[in-house]
Amino acid sequence: MEELPVEEIRKLAEKVAVEKLAPHASEIDQNRAFPWENIYALREAGFHRLIIDEKEGGMGYGRIAFASTVKEIAKACASTALIYVSHSIAAKAIEYGGSETTKKTFLSEMIKGRGLGAFAVHEPDSGSNSGAITTRAKKDGSSYIVNGSKFFITSAGEADLYLVLVRTDPEKGPQGMSTLLIERDTPGLSFGRMEDKMGLRSTSSREISFSDCRVPVENLIGKEGEGTQIIGKTVIGWGFFGAAAISIGVAKLATDLAIKHAKERIIAGQPIAAHQAVQFMITDMILETEAAEALLTACATQADSNPDTAIFNGLKTKLFASEKAVNVANLAIQVMGGHGYCRDYIVERLFRDARGLTLHFKTSEWLRQDIAKAVIGM
Secondary structure, three states, X not given: OOOOOHHHHHHHHHHHHHXXXXXXXXXXXXXXXXXXXXXXXHHHOOHHHOOOOHHHOOOOOOHHHHHHHHHHHHHHOXXXXXXXXXXXXXXXXXXXXXXXHHHHHHHHHHHOOOOOEEEEOOOOOOOOOHHHOOOEEEEEOOEEEEEEEEEEEOOOOOOOEEEEEEXXXXXXXXXXXXXXXXXXXXXXXXXXXXXXOOOOOOOOOEEEEEEEEEEEHHHEEOOOOOHHHHHHHHHHHXXXXXXXXXXXXXXXXHHHHHHHHHHHOEEOOEEXXXXXXXXXXXXXXXXXXXXXXXXHHHHHHHHHHOHHHHHHHHHHHHHHHHHHHHHHHHHHHHHHHHHOOOOOOHHHHHHHHHHHOOOOOOOHHHHHHHHHHHHHOO
């Protein structure tokens, strides 16, 4: 797989998604079941190594290959795609800022498919504003003592390792935040009930609480005070491209299903695809999906060639793709009428998943603010 071009990687992802992930996507959505079988299938195909640098034992592919893979996974199961993106963020953070000991302890195991990663930034009183977090990590000899909580954490209780944004110096604002790796079985770490979400229901979204959790100083990612940089490089610089790809995967499937239904649904002796109103909706779906995909490709290409642009490009593509996916999924329901509104049809799940992607990682409102500030220079 190391020598495959991006298109071949996409085809492999499509094959795995169609054969292994799609058949039980609706069932795990209804039951809120964590999709371990899907995770194992992705590992078996080698996708857990996709974006890790070759010198660390990975394959060294960039954001274009990552986005192509995630789109295909999302067309089958958006929840699985979100879990995969979250894991990739944690692994990439260890590659970027982990010590050699940390890489040997954690990253090598993740590359071998022996661990699931996740990240934890948001808190009950901070929402999408990471600058407002209050979870504290106080140094105590060779450890940090962590207290606080995070919420709406993907893979919570299921992942083996969590990349956690904490405050190591409350007096320094953003410069006082750091990132720690915290293992699931750390004493004092506990998980709340699984959230009964509208969409993306199989991601085991839970609150995480830290009560005097003792974490080795070796688990610090980067240096103290570099937490926002680590989160920027990984969550925004990689994860936002993954989030955009999930949205596009959802939109592409919604479009395909709407077209198929429009051709097959016969009313008064003719397919509803013959009606101009339906044709207009399908056209809009195609154009919005392709526009989002084109922006993602352009932004990912630029970020791969110039990593300094990754954060700004990630913000743009995540905002645009997530909002277009909601529009497209909504139109798909309209094309399919009452059928699309029923849970027996996939587009109902697609709309619920798409809606959640305008909230996950960072809300559309925060993204608009961040983009404008970056352009204005504030």
